[in-house]
Amino acid sequence: MPDPRKSALEPMLRKLEYGAFLNGEDRDALLSLPHMNKTVEAHTYILREGDKPTHACLMLSGLTYRHKIVANGARQIVSLHMAGDLVDLQNALLGTADHHVQALTRSDVAFIPLEAIKNIAFDRPAIGQAMWYDTLVDGSIFREWIANVGRRDARTRLAHLFCEYALRMEAAGLGDHNEWELPMTQEVLADCTGLTPVHVNRMLKSLEQDGLISRTRRSVTVRDWKALAAAGDFQSAYLHLPAHKLALTQ
Amino acid sequence: MPDPRKSALEPMLRKLEYGAFLNGEDRDALLSLPHMNKTVEAHTYILREGDKPTHACLMLSGLTYRHKIVANGARQIVSLHMAGDLVDLQNALLGTADHHVQALTRSDVAFIPLEAIKNIAFDRPAIGQAMWYDTLVDGSIFREWIANVGRRDARTRLAHLFCEYALRMEAAGLGDHNEWELPMTQEVLADCTGLTPVHVNRMLKSLEQDGLISRTRRSVTVRDWKALAAAGDFQSAYLHLPAHKLALTQ
DNA sequence: TGATCTTCCTAATCTATGTTGTGGAACATG
DNA sequence: CATGTTCCACAACATAGATTAGGAAGATCA
Numbered sequence: 068m069p070d071p072r073k074s075a076l077e078p079m080l081r082k083l084e085y086g087a088f089l090n091g092e093d094r095d096a097l098l099s100l101p102h103m104n105k106t107v108e109a110h111t112y113i114l115r116e117g118d119k120p121t122h123a124c125l126m127l128s129g130l131t132y133r134h135k136i137v138a139n140g141a142r143q144i145v146s147l148h149m150a151g152d153l154v155d156l157q158n159a160l161l162g163t164a165d166h167h168v169q170a171l172t173r174s175d176v177a178f179i180p181l182e183a184i185k186n187i188a189f190d191r192p193a194i195g196q197a198m199w200y201d202t203l204v205d206g207s208i209f210r211e212w213i214a215n216v217g218r219r220d221a222r223t224r225l226a227h228l229f230c231e232y233a234l235r236m237e238a239a240g241l242g243d244h245n246e247w248e249l250p251m252t253q254e255v256l257a258d259c260t261g262l263t264p265v266h267v268n269r270m271l272k273s274l275e276q277d278g279l280i281s282r283t284r285r286s287v288t289v290r291d292w293k294a295l296a297a298a299g300d301f302q303s304a305y306l307h308l309p310a311h312k313l314a315l316t317q
Numbered sequence: 318m319p320d321p322r323k324s325a326l327e328p329m330l331r332k333l334e335y336g337a338f339l340n341g342e343d344r345d346a347l348l349s350l351p352h353m354n355k356t357v358e359a360h361t362y363i364l365r366e367g368d369k370p371t372h373a374c375l376m377l378s379g380l381t382y383r384h385k386i387v388a389n390g391a392r393q394i395v396s397l398h399m400a401g402d403l404v405d406l407q408n409a410l411l412g413t414a415d416h417h418v419q420a421l422t423r424s425d426v427a428f429i430p431l432e433a434i435k436n437i438a439f440d441r442p443a444i445g446q447a448m449w450y451d452t453l454v455d456g457s458i459f460r461e462w463i464a465n466v467g468r469r470d471a472r473t474r475l476a477h478l479f480c481e482y483a484l485r486m487e488a489a490g491l492g493d494h495n496e497w498e499l500p501m502t503q504e505v506l507a508d509c510t511g512l513t514p515v516h517v518n519r520m521l522k523s524l525e526q527d528g529l530i531s532r533t534r535r536s537v538t539v540r541d542w543k544a545l546a547a548a549g550d551f552q553s554a555y556l557h558l559p560a561h562k563l564a565l566t567q
Numbered sequence: 568t569g570a571t572c573t574t575c576c577t578a579a580t581c582t583a584t585g586t587t588g589t590g591g592a593a594c595a596t597g
Numbered sequence: 598c599a600t601g602t603t604c605c606a607c608a609a610c611a612t613a614g615a616t617t618a619g620g621a622a623g624a625t626c627a
Contacts (some may be wrong), residue, residue, distance in 0.1 A: 117554075135464040138473070138550035143464040157453055165457050165555040188449075189442040196439070199410065199449050202456065206407055207415050209459035214385040214393040217466040217511030221614070223388070252574060261467030266614055268576060284574090284623080300388035304367075305415040471584070502604065513585055518606065534593075534604090 074098035075177055078151040079125050081239070085309055086200025087193045096187055097194065102177040107170045114155055114168040122178040124154045129174025130250060134258065135166050144258045146208065147171070147232065151239050156202060159184070172250045204307045211305045216261040219300060222270045224260040226279070226299030233289065234303055238312040245289045249282075274298070324348035325427055328401040329375050331489070335559055336450025337443045346437055347444065352427040357420045364405055364418040372428035374404045379424025380500060384508065385416045394508045396458065397421070397482065401489050406452060409434070422500045454557045461555045466511040469550060472520045474510040476529070476549030483539065484553055488562040495539045499532070524548070 076098050083089065083097070102125070107113060113124055113131060126148050133154070134144045145166060148154050158164035159181050188195040208231075215224050233244040242248065253271070257264045274280050279295045281288050289295055296302075303313055326348050333339065333347070352375070357363060363374055363381060376398050383404070384394045395416060398404050408414040409431050438445040458481075465477050483494040492498065503514045503521070510517065524530050529545045531538050539545055546552075553563055 133460070135460065135468075137464055137468045139468075139470075141468040143468040145460045145463045157456055160450060161453050161457065161557055163554065163557075165557070166460055185446075189445060192439040195445060195449075196410075196435075199438075199445075199452070202449070202452060203407055203411050206452065206456045206459060207411060209456060209463060210383070210385065210395045210416055213395045213459060213462050213466060214387055216463060218385075218387045218389075218391040218393040220389075253576095254574085263615055264575090265577090265616080269614090272576090304413065307411055307413075307415070504604085514605090515586080515607090516584055519584090522606085 075104055075127060076100060076102060076125060076179075078127055078239075079153065082151050082153075082201055082204075083194070083197040085197075085204070085307070087197040089193050089197065093191055093193050096191060100179050100183050100187065102179045104175065104177050106173065106175050109170055109172050111170045112167060113170060113176070114158060114164050116164050116167050118158070118164045119162060120155060120159050120164060120181070122180055123156050123159045123184050124168070125177045125179060126150050126152045126154060127175040127177055129176075130171040131168060131174055131176075132171050132255075132259075133166050133168050142258045143261065144255065145212065146205070147235075147259070149236060149239050149241060153198070153201060156184070156198065157205065171255065207305045207307060221260070221262050221266055222273055223298065223300050224262070225256065225267065225270045226274060226295055227301050228256070228259055228299075229274075229280070229287065229289075230296050230299045230301035230303075231306065234306060234308065234313070238306075238308050245292060247287060248285060249287045250285050325354055325377060326350060326352060326375060326429075328377055328489075329403065332401050332403075332451055333444070333447040335447075335454070335557070337447040339443050339447065343441055343443050346441060350429050350433050350437065352429045354425065354427050356423065356425050359420055359422050361420045362417060363420060363426070364408060364414050366414055366417050368408075368414045369412060370405060370409050370414060370431070372430055373406050373409045373434050374418070375427045375429060376400050376402045376404060377425040377427055379426075380421040381418060381424055381426075382421050382505075382509075383416050383418050392508045393511065394505065395462065396455070397485075397509070399486060399489050399491060403448070403451060406434070406448065407455065421505065457555045457557060471510070471512050471516055472523055473548065473550050474512070475506065475517065475520045476524060476545050477551050478506070478509055478549075479524075479530070479537065479539075480546050480549045480551035480553075481556065484556060484558065484563070488556075488558050495542060497537060498535060499537045500535055 079097060080089070080094060104127070114120055128150050131148045131154060132144050133146045134142050136142050155164070155168055158166070158168070188198050215227050219227065233247055236242040236247050237244040253264045253267045257267045260267065271282070275282060278290050279298055281290055329347060330339070330344060364370055378400050381398045381404060382394045383396045384392050386392055405414070405418055408416070438448050465474050469477065483497055486492040486497050487494040503517045507514045507517045521532070525532060528540050529548055531540055
């Protein structure tokens with residue numbers, strides 16, 4: 068058994084602790100989970116629709132996303148994932164993957180055998196509750212995306228996506244909500260928001276001209292968080308982040 | 318303790334058994350859960366965004382839906398629920414509701430104390446796994462809705478919604494996938510699909526004229542299931558229904 | 568240092584869907 | 598049965614966002 072004190076699985080703890088109090092034994096048990104580390108290059112598929120996964124995938128660094136392809140060939144990204152996210156707990160327990168998981172940037176991930184996850188979740192109620200909670204937060208974000216894509220106009224959608232991304236990055240300790248790396252092409256932004264890259268470009272310009280953000284090739288600076296949140300009809304409650312993670316943005 | 322053999326909670330078992338094998342004791346424990354039955358009229362709010370629910374709500378009959386209101390006042394429905402669905406397990410465990418739950422038609426529901434749900438889930442691993450699975454299936458349906466609303470055109474969206482609804486109703490024993498009650502106004506359909514009622518009307522006419530469906534005021538007959546599924550870019554895998562529930566539609 | 572590729576930007580044009588409005592059918596209410 | 602209300606159907610018009618396309622600006626690599 069690996070020494071839990073220097074486990075690579077450390078990033079997993081943060082989010083799980085949102086959902087339940089984990090005592091020392093719980094934490095050790097989590098950090099001692101068997102796993103296999105791997106670095107995946109940008110654009111690599113981690114899982115394809117129809118696969119029957121045997122491992123869950125924990126993000127250690129980088130960004131990944133889940134997506135679906137519809138009949139006309141268009142792609143819809145349904146979620147983004149960063150360090151600490153247990154990406155395909157979803158696909159894992161359901162047996163057959165109903166969507167693709169792909170690396171957006173070069174990423175370090177840890178593959179954890181499903182059996183080990185199930186065992187730990189049912190042996191240790193606090194961990195089980197934490198994982199369940201985590202999947203519920205995922206669900207909450209999905210609901211918000213349905214509303215975002217279904218009922219908000221293009222500019223609002225994009226601003227909303229930015230606010231969500233900024234807060235999640237900050238909560239994960241990966242940046243400041245007012246300034247962050249955005250390693251996405253405009254095509255990726257379009258596939259997150261159900262728009263075309265051309266129109267994303269127009270809306271980016273609009274947000275920039277109105278002084279809400281400024282940007283360089285691969286990073287964004289928020290010039291006026293309140294205005295951006297207003298433009299994006301963004302209220303953070305659905306992220307279910309603990310209060311102390313939100314202090315700075317209130 | 319009520320006699321589990323004639324519990325009103327019976328409809329809960331079907332879906333939970335998709336996710337795990339439940340033995341006699343598990344089933345008795347579920348059916349003996351404390352609960353309070355209630356009939357809610359159409360349009361009644363069962364839960365509002367911001368509420369802190371103390372009970373989960375099991376649907377016994379009728380239809381309910383969850384929705385969000387965005388800044389411009391538009392409504393986006395994010396899911397539909399029918400007999401057997403544990404509607405707000407989502408809101409319940411998350412502490413604060415991030416969306417509204419409202420009755421679409423007059424419905425019978427059972428309110429089950431949250432504490433009792435948590436206890437049974439962690440005392441009985443099979444039940445815990447079944448409930449977790451159920452919330453994951455919810456998540457899978459959310460993902461499909463994001464893709465539906467984000468990347469499919471209006472006609473396809475509507476056909477997709479119909480296919481999903483038909484299959485879920487049939488799986489719940491509430492109808493035949495080729496003929497069902499549709500107690501929804503075109504405005505409700507619009508709010509499910511991110512369209513306007515006027516355009517829903519156009520698309521309904523289109524589906525009807527092309528011989529895929531026919532309809533009366535509050536019911537739909539599928540004239541050609543295969544064609545409707547094709548028009549809706551519908552593949553049922555994401556519903557994660559057991560094979561025997563799908564036999565008729567293959 | 569140039570050749571090649573990707574991404575970004577911009578403009579012109581088009582179209583799917585939204586908006587507004589009207590009349591009538593169906594249903595609910597008393 | 599009379600009346601009010603909700604919902605549906607249809608039409609005329611408006612527009613947000615899609616489509617297509619070309620060139621500029623960076624990146625990557627020989």
